[in-house]
Amino acid sequence: MYFILSKILLFMLLPVYWVVALLIIAAISKDTRTKKRFLTAALIMLYFFSTPLFLKTMERIWDIKAYPVNNNRKYSCVIVLGGFSSGGGADGGHFNNSADRFIQGVKLLQTNQASHILISGGNGQLVPGEFKEAAWVKTQLLKLNIPDSLILVESNSKNTIENARFSKVLLKKVKLPPPYLLVTSAFHMRRASMIFRKAGVDIVPYPCNYFHTWNGLGLMDFLPDAGTLSNWEFYTKELVGYMVNYLK
Numbered sequence: 001m002y003f004i005l006s007k008i009l010l011f012m013l014l015p016v017y018w019v020v021a022l023l024i025i026a027a028i029s030k031d032t033r034t035k036k037r038f039l040t041a042a043l044i045m046l047y048f049f050s051t052p053l054f055l056k057t058m059e060r061i062w063d064i065k066a067y068p069v070n071n072n073r074k075y076s077c078v079i080v081l082g083g084f085s086s087g088g089g090a091d092g093g094h095f096n097n098s099a100d101r102f103i104q105g106v107k108l109l110q111t112n113q114a115s116h117i118l119i120s121g122g123n124g125q126l127v128p129g130e131f132k133e134a135a136w137v138k139t140q141l142l143k144l145n146i147p148d149s150l151i152l153v154e155s156n157s158k159n160t161i162e163n164a165r166f167s168k169v170l171l172k173k174v175k176l177p178p179p180y181l182l183v184t185s186a187f188h189m190r191r192a193s194m195i196f197r198k199a200g201v202d203i204v205p206y207p208c209n210y211f212h213t214w215n216g217l218g219l220m221d222f223l224p225d226a227g228t229l230s231n232w233e234f235y236t237k238e239l240v241g242y243m244v245n246y247l248k
Contacts, residue, residue, distance in 0.1 A: 013236045015049040016229060049232045050224040056212050058235055063186040064193070067206040069113075076176040077152070078114035079203070080105035080137075081163055081184040081192060082121015087131030091139070098185055100209035102137065105183050106144065108206070114181055117141070118152040118170065120163040160192050161245070164199035171201070178202035185209035187234045191242040198245075 022042035029035040048054055084098035095102065108114045119141075121133035134155035141151050154170050157163045171180065182203040184192050189207040196203045211231050 013240055014233045015045070015236060016233070019046045019049070046229075047224060050226065050229040052212070052221045052223075052225055052228050053217065055228050055232055055235075056214060056221065058232075059186070059210070059212055060214060062190060062235060062238070063210065064189040064205050064207045066210075067181075067204070074112060075108075075114045075179065075181050075204070077116040077118050077171065078105050078108045078181040078183055078206070079118045079120060079163075079167055079196075081160070081182070081188070082119065082133040082137075082157070083185075083188075085133055085137060087136075093131065093133075093136035093140075098209050101183055101185060102140075104206065104208040106141070106146070108181060108183070109146065109150065116150050116152060116174075116176060117146070118154060118167060118180075120154040120157055120167045122154075122156045122158055122162075160188075160195050160241075161199075163192075164196040164201055167196075168199055168201050179204050181206045183208060185234075187211070187238055191238050191245060194242065195245055 019042050022038050022045065026035050026038035026042060029038060080101055084101040085093050085095050087093055105117055105119075109117045119134040119137045121137075123131055123133065132155040134153045138151055138153050142148065152170060152174065154163070154166045157166050171178075179202040182189075182192065182196060183206045186207040186209060189205050193203060193205050
């Protein structure tokens with residue numbers, strides 16, 4: 001029920017719809033003063049959520065800092081959270097903009113910082129099809145000549161809560177000792193870390209897939225950008241999700 005409700009109410013967390021709602025109110029309002037107020041609010045909101053400066057500031061506050069690599073430390077497993085691939089494509093699936101999760105997981109395995117890799121992710125669609133992300137990702141790992149014995153697959157989870165719950169069961173079953181490296185996008189790591197720890201999984205955050213790196217400010221950081229408006233959606237969802245899971 002929680003999963004279905006979160007999908008249905010998802011549109012309420014997207015800033016672009018907040019702007020649209022204000023514009024609609026301004027358009028249908030008969031009072032000139034009210035019309036101007038809502039139109040002004042819509043323009044201010046649009047500028048805020050489409051300007052890189054404010055998103056970069058949010059990223060600096062919210063994102064977990066990069067993991068300091070220690071080549072002398074070896075973990076029994078790296079847990080890679082799904083969401084970086086989808087169904088379709090020539091061989092039944094394809095990678096998306098979050099593919100850095102896959103890249104970092106493979107790198108940690110091949111540089112011997114982790115002895116096993118666990119891919120956690122099923123199908124998070126409201127109306128799921130046959131595609132199971134972790135199962136498909138395993139086929140890609142095998143194509144990279146990674147031994148089957150080093151690959152763990154958890155392909156039933158639909159969200160981060162189930163990622164943690166099902167991964168815990170699987171890791172206990174195969175008797176791999178904690179702590180485990182946890183790989184996911186930087187915007188998602190704060191909430192994912194909290195959920196895994198509340199589930200009793202001892203993890204070390206390994207964030208990746210950063211939207212920006214802070215290298216000072218330029219003129220373009222003060223100008224509206226459609227990609228920035230789109231990326232804000234990740235943070236509004238994470239903020240609400242974090243608060244809900246914290247209270248739970």
